[in-house]
């Protein structure tokens with residue numbers, strides 16, 4: 001079965017005809033060419049695919065595209081302001097919050113959802129929040145530092 | 157994933173009608189269990205009926221008796237609800253430790269209880285508090301609802317619409333989480349529930365169960381020491397790479413002690 005899905009992605013209205021089994025992450029990557037959202041697992045555990053759906057962070061690999069019909073989606077491509085990195089991206093850059101970078105889009109989308117409700121998270125709160133984001137490179141320490149610095153920069 | 161027909165239900169009756177007429181049709185709520193199942197090709201439904209668009213299924217209402225939570229209420233909404241935290245703090249606390257933030261942003265109470273994963277958290281709260289499950293057809297006591305491994309009392313054309321949790325005296329939930337998924341290796345909900353002391357265990361066996369000996373000891377004397385020497389048998393307990401049956405049996409006593417201590 002084919003379904004027509006219309007979304008707002010990073011502020012732009014888009015639509016595509018996809019199979020009903022198409023995952024949101026597949027539609028983003030394969031139909032819309034937004035390959036910043038990654039797929040790191042088959043078990044909904046790694047968080048490389050995290051995007052915002054109507055403002056909340058969700059795993060784009062565990063949501064059918066058609067379930068998101070009409071939703072407002074934000075991906076990592078929609079975070080920077082032109083060539084100027086978002087303060088959270090800049091903080092990852094400055095604090096060595098990435099090595100291979102595979103997990104980074106998901107980490108940043110997850111971090112932005114955390115600071116939305118908790119602008120000054122403690123180290124413990126950051127670590128707990130990252131339960132759904134796996135990183136095979138950094139050992140997490142610099143990711144936690146990055147999010148702390150990014151949150152501080154966003155507070156101004 | 158095998159392909160299927162997708163239908164967005166406009167009402168509970170419509171959803172129940174579709175799954176009632178076709179054994180191979182399946183409801184989809186938050187999808188945090190069912191979509192991974194589809195991805196692994198462990199299911200091949202004819203039709204997936206999305207109940208996420210049905211209005212009025214995600215409410216949280218508090219009255220003198222307790223809290224009634226709609227089937228589509230997300231774990232994050234229950235965890236963040238000041239009403240739930242005021243009426244039954246152990247319930248909000250339990251919801252806040254399900255999976256990870258992204259799982260909590262999509263996963264629902266109805267999906268969790270209908271799925272009855274042996275390691276799920278909510279079944280411990282339902283049985284630990286003596287809750288009742290409301291469906292489109294009837295009301296089912298939690299003690300009768302969870303019938304076995306991934307099995308419930310629900311019929312094919314039955315949709316969970318809400319769960320009512322009665323207020324409790326002291327109550328707390330403690331789990332020993334799986335380090336990767338955060339599912340319970342063993343979780344214990346201990347409560348001075350509306351109808352007496354209840355101790356409900358999830359993760360350890362094929363299905364949530366109560367420990368009568370602990371309940372009697374706590375009814376006589378509510379203290380962690382009362383359960384410290386009560387052992388449960390390892391016979392029939394779950395066993396996997398994370399924990400043997402003997403270890404799970406041991407954890408039941410440890411988590412029960414910690415839950416009672418946490419409840420105060």
Ligand SMILES: Cc1cc2nc3c(=O)[nH]c(=O)nc-3n(C[C@H](O)[C@H](O)[C@H](O)COP(=O)(O)OP(=O)(O)OC[C@H]3O[C@@H](n4cnc5c(N)ncnc54)[C@H](O)[C@@H]3O)c2cc1C
Nearest residue numbers: 185186187188189190255263264266267270277316338339
């Ligand atoms: C990485 C990860 C970690 C997790 N960790 C935990 C954890 O620590 N603890 C825990 O308890 N859970 C955990 N879960 C599971 C999570 O809580 C699920 O959200 C929940 O089990 C199912 O809810 P859902 O809304 O996602 O249901 P779905 O996946 O949509 O549906 C699950 C099943 O229930 C049926 N169903 C759904 N709604 C209804 C209804 N209203 N009436 C009748 N049948 C219905 C569906 O047909 C399906 O068979 C985890 C999941 C993931 C992916």
Ligand code: FES
Nearest residue numbers: 040041046047061
């Ligand atoms: S790709 Fe791993 S959680 Fe989505």
Ligand code: FES
Nearest residue numbers: 099100135136137
């Ligand atoms: S930087 Fe390589 S996985 Fe995180």
